[in-house]
Amino acid sequence: MTDVHRSLLAHPAAPETPAGNRTAVAACIDACLGCAQACLTGADACLEEARIELFRTCMRAEQSCADICLATARVLSRLGTPATASVRDLVEACRKACAECQEVCAPHEAHEHCAIAAQACSRCGQACAELLLAYD
Incomplete structure (x- = not known):
């Protein structure tokens, strides 16, 4: 059990929230925070690439994704x-x-920092989709 899940269980509103939703919320928060970190680090790593112009779109996408993930969490x-x-x-x-x-x-997945960000995005997108299903 992650710290996020533990803190959600300790929340006074926890008994009013269905257990499946708490689990999905905790998983989504964890995925959002992990994705934000991977994207922020990835964008910073892109700045160090020799041909930075090839990574401009990637950096912008990673920065926007990180901001949205942090707001969601x-x-x-x-x-x-x-x-x-x-x-x-x-x-x-x-x-x-x-x-x-x-x-x-x-x-850009040949560059490990881009591969890590892409994988984190995949996990986070899946966690968001699962949370949306739990809300239904």
């Missing part, structure tokens, strides 16, 4: 907030940002 951490339409829209936006970033990073 922050909102999902508010367990007392119901799964309103805007929360669902944010999770869907995160899923889409991860898919877009993964697509942009894929051509």
Whole structure:
């Protein structure tokens, strides 16, 4: 059990939140935070590449993805907030940002930092999709 899951269980609103949703929320928060870190590090690593112009789109996608993932993790951490339409829209936006970033990073996967970011985006996108299903 991760610290995120433990903190969600300790939240006073936890009994009002279905267990499956808590698990999906915790997994999504963990994936969002991991993805944000991989994308931030990946974007920074892209800055060090010899032909930086080849990585410009990748860096922008990674930075945007990281920002969206961090915002999503922050909102999902508010367990007392119901799964309103805007929360669902944010999770869907995160899923889409991860898919877009993964697509942009894929051509650069020979560079390990891009491969790591693409893999983190894949995991995060999947966690977002699973959370959306749990909300239904």
